[in-house]
Amino acid sequence: MKKENFQMKSHWRKIDGGVCAPLGFQAASATCGLKVSGKSDIGILSIEKGANAFGVFTKNQFAAAPVIHSKNILSENIVLRGVVVNSGNANACTGRQGLDDAKAMGSYCEDLLKAPQGSFLVCSTGVIGRPLDMNKVRSGISEAVPKLNEYSGTEFAKSIMTTDTFLKEIALEVSLEAGTIRIGGCSKGAGMIHPDMATMLAFVSTDLGLEADFQDEFKELIQLSFNSITVDGDTSTNDTCLLFASASSQLHYRSLSLGDKRIFRDALFEMFTELARLIVKDGEGATRFAEIVVRGTKSTEDARKIGRYIANSKLVKTALFGGDPNWGRIICSLGTAGVLLDPENVSLTFEEIPVFNHGKPLSYDLKKLEEIFSRSEYRIFIDLAQGDCESRVWTCDLSYEYVKINAEYTT
């Protein structure tokens, strides 16, 4: 797939219910005191009849204990019973004790639900470098388990929030030729108001059956959605995205027509994309959202590399914040993005206004350009004219509020 092009929206509609919208999923939350705010901080997503699970995890070498534990589980078995999540403490940089705590957190959940050992994944998000208070965690799990039901998707979504300023939850009902299936999802993002917060979690559920061989397609869709966003370029120790497929719709991906497969993939991509975009829009101190489209590269990887590099430039991000159409910063950043290019073939366009064409600055209507830069959301097109690949990256600006959030809050 050279170009990222998904347009099948007529085949689905938004519904309520979040991660519990698909058949076979139950959720619950509890408040055990890990969050200073006194908000819910334990969430359980449970699939009584089991689900095939798929996961992608942070590439940070200091992967948190729950990441290591969950990866181990998924490497041995993908038929799982659910996931237990705590917020308020990332259980990262906590050594061997942290790993024991992550295991114990899953085991405790499994015991209460009479589920097999190693059938619950574990996620944590919050402060780095502090041991998890396991008494609190156990009391939270004890409180949540008896409350599990099919209507608490939103409660689960709330329990994973740290300093997100809004809830990130979606559910889609997808009409396939073969019948109707559902996809639900929630995420928590980069509102890292506490200085040591660690970061992105996303949970997606579906009642379509997915077999182990869906793993490659899952990873490709993740690459084009969650891996296409950047708030500040820091990859946290806890980033995790999990997909659970309960098969409770009695439909299985493997048996679908090619058309139905395409529709499902597109709907799943829409789900991932929307959850990812919500994370950027709720980025720390974000006031603007920009889509950077890089075109005309020899490979998609080149386009992604450039998009990310520019999206992470402090000079570009502060210009976005200031609403200042100083396109020279984008060209300057492009020149060091690590992809060989011919400066005389490069073009740059903001929405419909070209400012730089095949290496030459153009005259343009400054007022119009300033109007685009004053929007809360706009697109930037970069064309290298050396191939036919493209990619896009979503990012936000770098504001005073970002600095305030990350500098002023003292430990």
Add this chain to the structure above:
Amino acid sequence: MKKENFQMKSHWRKIDGGVCAPLGFQAASATCGLKVSGKSDIGILSIEKGANAFGVFTKNQFAAAPVIHSKNILSENIVLRGVVVNSGNANACTGRQGLDDAKAMGSYCEDLLKAPQGSFLVCSTGVIGRPLDMNKVRSGISEAVPKLNEYSGTEFAKSIMTTDTFLKEIALEVSLEAGTIRIGGCSKGAGMIHPDMATMLAFVSTDLGLEADFQDEFKELIQLSFNSITVDGDTSTNDTCLLFASASSQLHYRSLSLGDKRIFRDALFEMFTELARLIVKDGEGATRFAEIVVRGTKSTEDARKIGRYIANSKLVKTALFGGDPNWGRIICSLGTAGVLLDPENVSLTFEEIPVFNHGKPLSYDLKKLEEIFSRSEYRIFIDLAQGDCESRVWTCDLSYEYVKINAEYTT
């Protein structure tokens, strides 16, 4: 050279005169109206008897016209007569016209000074993407040339400033066994208050004779000094560092004893280092200066890569600004710096206080740590315990002022 270790300071002392302190150098400046501020914006450094010149230039693929022109000159001939610099306009992203203008700027200077064609290098710094006003440039050069003299090093240093908040100029008198030589230098830095400013220029002069084969040593010293600083991770289109060696002291590097060679190299490194540190200290909105020392890596390159990556993390830089000892951000950043490591071997120390030892968080005196973080200058030590190489990077914090400078100034 595995470790960067230079300690020969007793062999030199600071003197006045800047780039004109060494014998054989003349300088002058003029005000031609390229800078809106009305300050001097044309500088000429002239060596009437010629000097061997060495240069390093930006790796940005959108290298500005004067960079392309000067590189071309140096690739054909290193015996030069000087350099002409303008500030207020970077002559970058200006297409073929820009290249013609850069050439014309050098030629005009050569004609007035009756110097051979291609004997003057050209540098520009300022706004990107606007054509150079050559009438102004010519009038500035015409004004400056008759004023050339041996006492105007400081005038030259002033003329290259854009929004630097202080003058960056040093000169050293170096006592060798063979006799006395001088090294002078000035730089302009990353005070990019105008949003499109492009960036670092440094000029170093010496009256020691240096032959073409000094090029490798020159590059190595640059790598350990100018290439060890980072303000915001953006490499500008115009970055240039030039070294001119007039041989007017009648001493030649090639004929020096090994001990004298070492002393000269160390003094030159001190010059480069000091000019580089001044640039960081005058970084946009900088309130703190941090030296990040990365140790125990398998290669110096690994150490440098890690140091730069951490120094560019927005989360780390805002933490430095806030004076918040949240070391988890440094560990988190280290984990994605692109160097394979064993998390259980990693240690982190702030000045004399270890906080993380072989993968385990330590208990420490928080008050003491907060005191270190409140300093305007301190060192951070990261040890990977997988080799015996090390490197250091100098950086500054990311403050409100940085955002203000880069967002609020409108074109």
